Amino acid sequence: MPRWFVLAALLLAACSPTLNWREVPLAPGTSVALLPCKPDHATRSVPLGGVPTELDVAGCEAGGATFAVMVATLPEGRAPDEVLAGWQQATLANMQAAAASARTPFRPPGGLPLAHAERLVAQGQGTDGKAVAAEAVWTAHAVEGGGTELLHAVMYAPRPQPEVADAFFAGLKLR
Template sequence: MPIRTLTSLLAIGLAATACSPSRDWRELHPEGSSLRAQFPCKPDRHQREVRLAGRTVRMDMLVCHDRGATFALAFADVADPGAVAPALDELRAAAVGNVKAAAVHETALAVPGMTPNPRAVRLQFDGKRPDGTPVQEQVGLFAYGMRVYQATVLASRLKPAEADTFLGALRVSP
């Protein structure tokens, strides 16, 4: 086994071990989705109509709160291949704007099974809640076909290993 592979496996194992004692991670396959995700708590499911890429679409959301952190997964079908990139851009702008983040650290995001898209990104930023208290947030944005996804972790003081576990466990399985 190449050293790079061994090192990667070890790092993944340590990250999972670091999170395991403090949270009860469970794999979910949201109904109506090709996605597999892990949540540290049982999420509530919500639906609402939103404007995205110039049209009204139904957005499904899974959200749970555990020990001061919020874990959320939202997805919506945009019904037009040309609307995927604008929808991802709008989701990005809304996530950053909702907490009035000034500096955003952005890296490419590769979710196994996703449709390749240059707008698939992982964002990290600090901002403020509506009441002015500080918040740290990490967001993953990606698409599968004409469905766009936003995975979010936020807390007053975000633990990077928990965000890594949540965002790193995302998988699309058609």
């Protein structure tokens, strides 16, 4: 995607009075995200790749959509691509989506070249049973001292909003 397109999408999305974009540091690492609202933060243990893993979540709602960014750190020796693949399957299953309607590679600067570092679009159901469109990305990068930081960002909305999703995903910075 051309750089000018991403900048234009950010500017268009930034003009919306309901989307108040801000840079948010992501715990426990040094990565940051651009979120359109003041996020709530939570940490919980989840079974990523069958192993209990601390997952840090920042999320909020704005403009009729829900935005969430999740970060987990894997120790050396764990296969990050396998974990990303399982995470994608769990996300699709959770929203009762049969499959993703579109998949494209997603590799921001510093991201590892993994097969499941992807952006996908899917249609499914929200927890309330209503139709929901999801646009999501998964990526990973090596962390100082060993291990891998995994990052997953997702936007759920009643209908696809690709311009807003473009701005959201362009704001993810791996550091």
